[in-house]
Amino acid sequence: MTQTPATKQTISQPIYVIVSLDVEEEGLFSGRYAASDCGVRNVALLPQLAPLTQDLGFPLTLFCAHTVFASSEARPHLAWMRDNCQAEIAAHLHHWSTPPLLSCEEDPVQTDEAPTRTDQLPRELLRQRLRTLLDIGHDFQGAPLTSFRMGRWDLKSSVRPLLAEEGITFDSSVCPLRIFRGGPDHFLAPTTPYWIKNAPGLLESPVTQLPLHPFLARAWYQLTHKNPMADSFHFWGALSPNPVWHSQAVMRAATKMLLRRGGKVLSLFWHSSEMLPGGSPNIPDKAAADALYKKIYNYLNWLRENYNVKGVTAAQLRAMAPSLNFGLRPEGAGDW
Numbered sequence: 176m177t178q179t180p181a182t183k184q185t186i187s188q189p190i191y192v193i194v195s196l197d198v199e200e201e202g203l204f205s206g207r208y209a210a211s212d213c214g215v216r217n218v219a220l221l222p223q224l225a226p227l228t229q230d231l232g233f234p235l236t237l238f239c240a241h242t243v244f245a246s247s248e249a250r251p252h253l254a255w256m257r258d259n260c261q262a263e264i265a266a267h268l269h270h271w272s273t274p275p276l277l278s279c280e281e282d283p284v285q286t287d288e289a290p291t292r293t294d295q296l297p298r299e300l301l302r303q304r305l306r307t308l309l310d311i312g313h314d315f316q317g318a319p320l321t322s323f324r325m326g327r328w329d330l331k332s333s334v335r336p337l338l339a340e341e342g343i344t345f346d347s348s349v350c351p352l353r354i355f356r357g358g359p360d361h362f363l364a365p366t367t368p369y370w371i372k373n374a375p376g377l378l379e380s381p382v383t384q385l386p387l388h389p390f391l392a393r394a395w396y397q398l399t400h401k402n403p404m405a406d407s408f409h410f411w412g413a414l415s416p417n418p419v420w421h422s423q424a425v426m427r428a429a430t431k432m433l434l435r436r437g438g439k440v441l442s443l444f445w446h447s448s449e450m451l452p453g454g455s456p457n458i459p460d461k462a463a464a465d466a467l468y469k470k471i472y473n474y475l476n477w478l479r480e481n482y483n484v485k486g487v488t489a490a491q492l493r494a495m496a497p498s499l500n501f502g503l504r505p506e507g508a509g510d511w
Contacts, residue, residue, distance in 0.1 A: 189485040190434065191492055191499075192478065193380070193442040194227065195236040195347065197267050197324060198243050198253070201448050204455035208271045208290050213242045217451040218249035221256050223468065228260040231475050233486035235260065237447075238267035238324040238347075241274075244311040253315065263488035264315065265322035266308050266343070270296065273304040292358050294331040301334070305341055322489035324348050331359045331510040339374035345493040346371075347442065349381035349511045352392060352413045354405040362396050362405065364511035366433065368440055368496065369504045378496050379504070379511070380489070382442045384415040385432050400508075416443040418471050419457050426474050434482070439499060440492065441484075445471075
């Protein structure tokens with residue numbers, strides 16, 4: 176039975192909830208990584224999310240790719256979300272479609288194959304592409320963008336200091352319980368945000384994904400982290416509030432587990448292209464897109480009615496971080 180606000184659980188400190196979207200071009204779920212002529216029709220659907228803020232009180236953090244900022248059709252929809260729904264405009268680097276773009280001979284990323292991993296790109300080229308993204312975001316916003324998420328979760332430890340050097344103070348590029356073949360190992364990352372010692376001022380705030388039991392996760396990692404089986408764990412051994420990955424029942428169970436384990440921050444996300452019918456294999460038609468929105472709305476409404484929650488953007492959490500006593504990165508293997 177759903178609790179009423181009168182019987183809402185009382186917690187001295189609220190749970191801070193970040194609701195974010197990766198706002199990006201279409202086609203990525205087909206395995207294509209086009210460098211140009213990228214469609215961004217999905218951005219026009221963002222205003223449909225206004226009730227999440229206006230009715231429920233959860234402002235959105237919109238991690239936007241260069242293709243979105245560069246689109247004269249997409250920019251008015253971003254501006255509407257910012258001006259009418261208090262959405263934060265943040266940065267999302269798809270380096271394969273962010274200038275400077277080189278010829279195919281110079282830059283193997285200019286193909287439809289999986290892009291070169293960010294830690295394998297020449298550091299100066301990666302810096303230039305990050306700077307291009309931040310510059311066009313500044314042009315749109317009239318102020319620097321300070322929150323960031325790397326495309327494809329492709330952030331290894333060696334790349335993170337570059338973010339701080341370029342003015343980023345909040346990062347959400349870590350997805351716990353995942354190991355990406357040829358890419359970062361985020362498996363043992365905690366859910367609680369933490370400060371990065373070799374990137375001064377940078378708060379790392381992973382998306383929320385919890386193991387059914389910490390011992391199970393550690394045992395699986397020790398047994399499998401050097402073989403391709405490792406990344407299967409999140410299919411069967413993890414709970415999260417991420418609406419495309421899990422049912423509403425699992426989202427609620429993840430919330431309760433986070434609270435039992437003393438979590439302060441709950442972070443859920445999805446992709447803007449998952450709002451577009453046919454935009455991903457999980458959203459084949461309008462009925463599926465409508466069902467996704469209903470699931471998100473109902474979950475956030477349940478959260479608001481049953482717990483002491485405060486919706487915040489990434490930048491708002493970063494501003495209050497010193498008072499929340501987040502620690503330095505815990506000891507542990509991996510690229511987080």
